[in-house]
Amino acid sequence: MLGERTYWLYVPSGYRAHTPAPLIVMLHGCTQHAQDFALGTRMNMYAEQQTVLVAYPEQPRGSNRHRCWNWFxxxxxxxxxxxxxxIMAMVAQIDNEYSVDLARVYIAGLSAGAAMAAVVAAAYPDQIAGVGMVAGVPFRVAASPASALNLMRRGISNALTRSRTAIMAAAGYQHRMPALILHGTNDDVVAPINAQHAVAQWRAVARLVQQPTPFWRVTDADGFSVESYIEFAGARYCDVTEYTAPDQTLLIKQYLIRALGHCWPGGSPEGTYTDPHGPNTSALLLDFFLDHALPSAKPRAVPPVLVPPPVLVPAAAVPAVPPPVPARVRRSAITERGVRSPARA
Structure with missing residues (x-):
């Protein structure tokens, strides 16, 4: 049976059909929708400056009554x-209609969106160049709504984290996954310990990629250098930890934001589940992502098609905060398109 999923696509004014542009997929949290998430994160404003395409797939109530992604x-x-x-079919459709840099496709999300972002990154390491998780949980650590709730409240054991990592590596994992992970210390929906477990999972993935070994032999002795420091950003203190691989690549970065609840740090009050205080998450994600690219990506099967005229949407759909760019740069329209999903197994 074929279904249809709606998504919003932001096309920056500097986009040119002959120049492949990076793409960021943004996954909203429960009860949210695409436009709400775009307004709250202000990702379009920062993507405009870097000429990055941004896609916001939307979870319909028909798939989950709370609009949660079914990561569990x-x-x-x-x-x-x-x-x-x-989600990946959506990426393929965007690439068919626009010129996407297939070595620079990234995914990020909030809460349930962060959990699904981890799933997509784990399932498609050959197509996703980096993942951003805000108030999320590790990959494949729940298999039912009940186990998901327990995980969110308590986290999981380190052994379970590592066993799930082995599942990721079992499918021919050949790409270390760059990950930026942010979590509030006062998050009473998803326990902050989940951020630590997500770090452990992505770090173990890198270890397995560097030197394949049974999961029970995976240790923290992976050659990573770890640097921790305190940063004051947006009127909040953050405990920041950087994990640098032996080749000097900053592969994983974690922000534990003090006194922050379950929300998108540094966001706009125009959207839900945001806090204007704390680090500017969208800017951090862009900076982190654009430092990473897949070592190789499959070439486009066909030349990029010409960009169709933008579909204009109501002014309310365009973020009210203008991007800090020269006045000569025009704000681009957001286009709304649908993508048909592949047949369900």
């Missing part, structure tokens, strides 16, 4: 199945 169900935790396949 096995069918939606695998490559070529369920919601991960639908």
């Amino acid at each position: 169900l096995l069918h939606h935790q695998q490559r070529n199945r369920g919601e991960p396949a639908e």
Whole structure:
């Protein structure tokens, strides 16, 4: 059975059909929708400055009554199945209509969106160049709504984190996944310990990629250098930890933001689940992502098609905060398009 998923696509004014542009996929949290998430994160404003395409897929109530991504169900935790396949089908459609730099496709999300971002990154390491998780949980650590709630409240054991990592490596994982992870210390929806477990998971993935070994032999002795420091950003103190791989690549970066709840730090009050205080998450994500690219990406099967005229949307759909760019740069329209999902297994 074929379904249809709606997504919003932001096309920066500097985009040119003959120049491949990076793409960021932004996944909203529960009860949110694409436009709400775009307004709250202000990602379009920063993407405009860097000429980055931004896609906001939307979870309909028909798929989850709370608009949550179904990251906790096995069918939606695998490559070529369920919601991960639908999200990647959206990426393929955007690449067919626009010129996308396939070595620079990234994914990020908030809460349930962060959890699904981890799933997509784990399932498609050959197509995703980096993942951003805000108030999220590690990959494939729940298999039902009940286990998901328990995980969110308490986290998981280190052994379980590592065993799930082995699942990721078992499918021919050949790419270390750059990850930027942010979490509030006062998050009472998703326990902050989940951020630590996510770091451990992505770090173990890198270890397995560098030197394949059974998961029970994976240790923290992976050659990473770890640097921790305190940063004051947006009127909040942040405990920042950087994990640098042996080749001097900053692969994982974690922000634990003091006194922050369950929300997008440094966001706009125009959207839900945001806090204007704290580090500017969208700017951090862009800076982090653009430092990373896939070592190789499949070439486009066909030349890029000409960009169709933008579909104008109501003014309310365009973020009210103008991008800090020269006046000669025009604000681009956001276009709304649908993508048909692949057949469900």
